[in-house]
Amino acid sequence: xPADVEIVALDGIPEIASGDDLGTILGDAIERTAGLPPxxxxxxxxxxxxxxxxxxxxxxxxxTIEPRVEAVRFAERWDxxxxxxxxxxxxxxxxxxxxxxxxxxxxPHGFICANGGVDASNVGPESGQVVTLLPRDPDASARAIRExxxxxxxxxxxxIVSDSFGRPWRWGIVDVAIGVSGLEPIxxxxxxxxxxxxVMKSTIRASADEIASAAxxxxxxxxxxxxxxxxGAHPRLGEGSIADVLMPRKFDLFP
Amino acid sequence: xPADVEIVALDGIPEIASGDDLGTILGDAIERTAGLPPxxxxxxxxxxxxxxxxxxxxxxxxxTIEPRVEAVRFAERWDxxxxxxxxxxxxxxxxxxxxxxxxxxxxPHGFICANGGVDASNVGPESGQVVTLLPRDPDASARAIRExxxxxxxxxxxxIVSDSFGRPWRWGIVDVAIGVSGLEPIxxxxxxxxxxxxVMKSTIRASADEIASAAxxxxxxxxxxxxxxxxGAHPRLGEGSIADVLMPRKFDLFP
Numbered sequence: 353x354p355a356d357v358e359i360v361a362l363d364g365i366p367e368i369a370s371g372d373d374l375g376t377i378l379g380d381a382i383e384r385t386a387g388l389p390p391x392x393x394x395x396x397x398x399x400x401x402x403x404x405x406x407x408x409x410x411x412x413x414x415x416t417i418e419p420r421v422e423a424v425r426f427a428e429r430w431d432x433x434x435x436x437x438x439x440x441x442x443x444x445x446x447x448x449x450x451x452x453x454x455x456x457x458x459x460p461h462g463f464i465c466a467n468g469g470v471d472a473s474n475v476g477p478e479s480g481q482v483v484t485l486l487p488r489d490p491d492a493s494a495r496a497i498r499e500x501x502x503x504x505x506x507x508x509x510x511x512i513v514s515d516s517f518g519r520p521w522r523w524g525i526v527d528v529a530i531g532v533s534g535l536e537p538i539x540x541x542x543x544x545x546x547x548x549x550x551v552m553k554s555t556i557r558a559s560a561d562e563i564a565s566a567a568x569x570x571x572x573x574x575x576x577x578x579x580x581x582x583x584g585a586h587p588r589l590g591e592g593s594i595a596d597v598l599m600p601r602k603f604d605l606f607p
Numbered sequence: 608x609p610a611d612v613e614i615v616a617l618d619g620i621p622e623i624a625s626g627d628d629l630g631t632i633l634g635d636a637i638e639r640t641a642g643l644p645p646x647x648x649x650x651x652x653x654x655x656x657x658x659x660x661x662x663x664x665x666x667x668x669x670x671t672i673e674p675r676v677e678a679v680r681f682a683e684r685w686d687x688x689x690x691x692x693x694x695x696x697x698x699x700x701x702x703x704x705x706x707x708x709x710x711x712x713x714x715p716h717g718f719i720c721a722n723g724g725v726d727a728s729n730v731g732p733e734s735g736q737v738v739t740l741l742p743r744d745p746d747a748s749a750r751a752i753r754e755x756x757x758x759x760x761x762x763x764x765x766x767i768v769s770d771s772f773g774r775p776w777r778w779g780i781v782d783v784a785i786g787v788s789g790l791e792p793i794x795x796x797x798x799x800x801x802x803x804x805x806v807m808k809s810t811i812r813a814s815a816d817e818i819a820s821a822a823x824x825x826x827x828x829x830x831x832x833x834x835x836x837x838x839g840a841h842p843r844l845g846e847g848s849i850a851d852v853l854m855p856r857k858f859d860l861f862p
Contacts, residue, residue, distance in 0.1 A: 354642040356825035356835075358610035387609040449860045456860065464776040516812075520775050520861040521719040521854050522783070524793045524813030526820070538779045557771075558779030559824075565781070566821035569814075569840040570611035580611070585824040599776050605704045605711065606775040606861060 357584040359570040360388050361577040368578075370409035374399070375500020378579055382505070388581065391507045393589075396582045397497065398567035401515035401530060402471065403578045404493045405484040412439050412470075412483050426450065433472070436483055440468045443485060459486055462598045463530065465517045487513065490531020491593050498533045510534030510587060514564035520606070527568035529560035529594060536592035537561070558597060559587045612839040614825040615643050616832040623833075625664035629654070630755020633834055637760070643836065646762045648844075651837045652752065653822035656770035656785060657726065658833045659748045660739040667694050667725075669736050681705065688727070691738055695723045698740060714741055717853045718785065720772045742768065745786020746848050753788045765789030765842060769819035775861070782823035784815035784849060791847035792816070813852060814842050 362381040368374070378399065382388060391397075405411065419427070419438035427434035430453030437455060441447070444457035448464055457468040469486035487493045494511040502508050513531035518524070529537055537560030567580040601607075617636035623629070633654065637643060646652075660666065674682070674693035682689035685708030692710060696702070699712035703719055712723040724741035742748045749766040757763050768786035773779070784792055792815030822835040856862075 355610065355613035355615050355838075357612075357614040357821070359612040359821075359839075360610050451860060452858065454858070454860060516810075519813075521859065522813060522816065522852050523854050523858075524811045524816070524852065526813050526816050528777070555771075556779045557823075558774075558777060558781050561777065561779070561781050562820040562823055565817040566612070566614075566824055568812075568817055569821055569837075582824075583610075584614075597777055597779065599778050603707065603709070603778075604776065605706060605709060 355584065357566065357582065359566055359580055359582050360385060361570040361572065361580045362388075363577070365403065365578055368403040368406040370406065370411065372407045373500075374403065374407040375497050375504075378497060379501060379504045381579065382501070382581070391501070391505050391509050391581070392583065393508055394583065394586060395509050396512060396535065396563050396585055396587060397501065397509050398512045398514050398564055398580050398582055399494075399497060400527075400571065400578045401469070401486060401490075401513055402484055404487050404490070404513050404531075408487050408493065410485040410487050412485060414439070414481050414483060426455070429453075436467070436470060436472055439483055439485070440470045443468045443470060460488075461486065461490065461530070462595065463517075465515075469515060469530070486515070486530060491533060491595075492531075494531040494533035508534060509581075510589065512537075512560050512564055512567075514567060516568075527564040528558075529564045529597065531594050532560050532592055534589060534591070535560065535587040536590045536596065537587075537594060538592070538596045539588050559585070560592075560594075560597065563587060610839065612821065612837065614821055614835055614837050615640060616822075616825040616827065616835045617643075618832070620658065620833055623658040623661040625661065625666065627662045628755075629659065629662040630752050630759075633752060634756060634759045636834065637756075637836070646756070646760050646764050646836070647838065648763055649838065649841060650764050651767060651790065651818050651840055651842060652756065652764050653767045653769050653819055653835050653837060654749075654752060655782075655826065655833045656724070656741060656745075656768055657739055659742050659745070659768050659786075663742050663748065665740040665742055666737050667740060669694070669738060681710070684708075691722070691725060691727055694738055694740070695725045698723045698725060715743075716741065716745065716785070717850065718772075720770075724770060724785070741770070741785060746788060746850075747786075749786040749788035763789060764836075765844065767792075767815055767819055767822075769822060771823075781816075782819040783813075784819045784852065786849050787815050787847055789844060789846070790815065790842040791845045791851065792849060793847070793851045794843050814840070815847075815849075815852065818842065 417435040419434035423437035672690040674689035678692035
């Protein structure tokens, strides 16, 4: 099938541990993935947050955490782990909502999401005792992977670090971009003629988020693989930052 | 490339007019699209809202609209078309935000989105004088297309009607599902073991939204094509409704 867009999940990425060289591991996986043709500059490599956080040791051992009274009360009322609530509050730049068992905060990066991206599931043998934090600088994480791929394969492939976020008003999570290197995560098509030749007024497309969601479809649900190559999405190449995806404060109607 | 997920935009869909038989037109496009192999039951057909609305005559001629005072004031202040504002307000079940030039309403379907899905761009030769509304019953729209495809090709392919929505806190639009037939738009993976064998607590994935976003990557930006086949996404088949995607009121922290 001569598809417009093709997505291939990478095979054989092992359990990632603190200090692992993710660039090398991803390069090995690219070589190992059966039938994946040579990388091209119109590919995008999507890497999920969990393995980036683990490699960067963005992990907190919950047994070391002493929750504050507020965290204990919220956790007791809503059947949650008070130590995880404590970690979320410590990481938060501000709390957007803390009610009905849901804690939505603004992270140091400016993301507004449930639990500030602090995640308990799927963190390896210590499951239940450790949580992952978001990478400190996800653009830098993406850039390091991009450099490693470029030096090994001599092709400059944009990289997206992705994570699963909920959304107001719509049920369920979708994968979005939380770090980018080598592409513009937002494509401003304002002033571009549409199919009728009419100038579009406000088409600002969050392409990196769409690519992250598309990659998730290949990564699967159970025994999920943590990285995929997306070919044919044709993002706008450039030195964009995930900060470009943050709603400018003056347009934020939901502070 | 033996891709996990493949997306093919359909070729040669003509300008759609009121009353057009979209099922037949899409079937013709499927036959016409070079190299698209026979449809399979693990395909999903994604059709963008604009052509569905046009075929169903969910269109308003702005020259017939007399805007209320509130619409005129808002439009003058923010350089918008008062007649479009009037149409949005008439369609709205409630107004969520109406400030800084942005009008966010709840549609009769329960979607919360900018301009209630009323859209001025790309509506053919009458551009600027007509707007499209969302289909009255997008699940029914999807079902009718699914039936037409099934009777013509003898294969039952789930259908998603998609539209572009903004999101709080994140800049830019992404495509999401606004109508479904033949799949569950939300996959509740709670209680499913994750890759570590640990039971995941709260993975409820909005698969239909991810499939809609993935399709958009193939539909392109300029001269965009209005429908695509997504193969390999493996949505959960079933008789779901887009109502399943609406945040249950008791969990809505942003009323």
